[in-house]
Amino acid sequence: MIIQKSTSPRISSFDPENFSFGDTFIDHMFICEYDNEKWGEPRIVPYGPIGFSPAMMGVNYGQACFEGMKAYKDENDDVFLFRPEKNAKRINKSASRLAMPEVPEEIFMKGLQTLIDLDRDWIPKGEGMSLYIRPVIFATEEVLKARISNKYMFAIVATPAKSYYSAPVSVKISDHYSRAANGGVGSAKAAGNYAASFYPTKLANDEGFDQVIWTDDTAHEYFEESGTMNVFVRINDTIYTPKTSEKILDGVTRDSFLKLADKKGIKVIVGDVKVKDVVEAFDNGTLKEVWGVGTAVVTSVFKALGYQDRLLNLPILSETESFALSLKKDLTDIQTNKAEDTFGWRMKVEKNILEEA
Structure with missing residues (x-):
């Protein structure tokens, strides 16, 4: 070198x-x-x-x-x-x-x-x-x-x-634009994926939202991702997240959250997340949290979901009540060497590698 x-x-x-x-x-x-x-x-x-x-x-x-x-x-x-x-x-x-x-x-x-x-x-x-x-x-x-x-x-x-998106954000559930399509490059971190997302995000910004929850390109019935993040939904005490596919990025933070949730004994269902089920959960009071995860943000808690002509205001939970914040702490404690790394995720960068390069 x-x-x-x-x-x-x-x-x-x-x-x-x-x-x-x-x-x-x-x-x-x-x-x-x-x-x-x-x-x-x-x-x-x-x-x-x-x-x-x-x-x-x-x-x-x-x-x-x-x-x-x-x-x-x-x-x-x-x-x-x-x-x-x-x-x-x-x-x-x-x-x-x-x-x-x-x-x-x-x-x-x-x-x-x-x-x-x-x-x-x-x-x-x-x-x-x-x-x-x-x-x-x-x-x-x-x-x-x-x-x-x-x-x-x-x-x-x-x-x-x-810290990135340190305060809770508002997101709009898209009922027209999609981030990716079957057979496309949604599972790749292709530069063009991000370029294509900017215009719909700008439209959401103009309506007062911070980001977009992308839905499927066929009928806009299912959650896929949120902005540049994987998305999680908590209904009662169960976490739901879309399964990865050729449309959804296999996020490192997403995978880490799933493993940490399993270690804590939290029930997680990986599969289709229907928009109507999330809205119904809000209406009957069982929707507890929605959040996004990614490398830059780690965790972004959503305070409101915009859907069609409705604004669904979500409760803001404390760290002891919130699965999102609790899992974030578990993750960042491992990343920053404040907690034991039982998964073997942390890699120390040794000093003076330069002399051997």
Whole structure:
């Protein structure tokens, strides 16, 4: 691995108490290029722009996918990743669906750990704090032909993160727009999935909602996802969540919530979640909670559901009453090394990996 350290690092001016998530980047980034049917030499270089042509195939034909993951720092300044092997497998699943080459797991894991070790000082410490990491693969061949590209780049960039959607949000149940369709790319973290969601979300924002609960493309009878999150519904003391499919992303946080709920003895039903059943549960008083989960947000509790011409105001529960908040605490305690990791999810980023890279 080639490592080029920044000659003008910005870490000395980084204020962990005052920064903006998503546009504050660490000093370095990882890149590896694919050409002639093979991946080249991995590199860590100073973070900054990379020159590309507007004719780049990723821009014109949409061959691009990504992952979202986090690194955490505990009270002893040790750094941990959370289930990174799941992200390595999922980005390759997405790449395969978009006819892009898979990244060898060794390149993914070694590049990830070396980058995080090098810039570990950028990881803020404290409640809700982390380093958000974005691995991405995109087509770079410069040609205007609607075909599979011959050249790609795999890159990893990262931004410090703090609590996201910390307050309960209002969401609109979609009865027209859908996030994905059968036979499509809903189960892949394809860049185009997010682009297509922005317009319906804007319409929901204009109505006073924060996000959208996506429903099926056939009759809009079933919950699928919420915004960029997997969705959970609690009726009485049972949790319901849609099963994964070619339309629904197999979220790492979702899977973690399911395993933690099982450990706590909470009944979970994975299957079809009907809109009408959720509305009926609200009407008869058995709908206790609805929430979304994902890497960036961890857990976003919903305070209201908009459905057709109705606004369903949900109770705001305390942490002791709420399954969503209780499971979130269990998860974040594992991520931040405050609790025993009986699942083997936490991966420590050893110091001085750089010297061995």
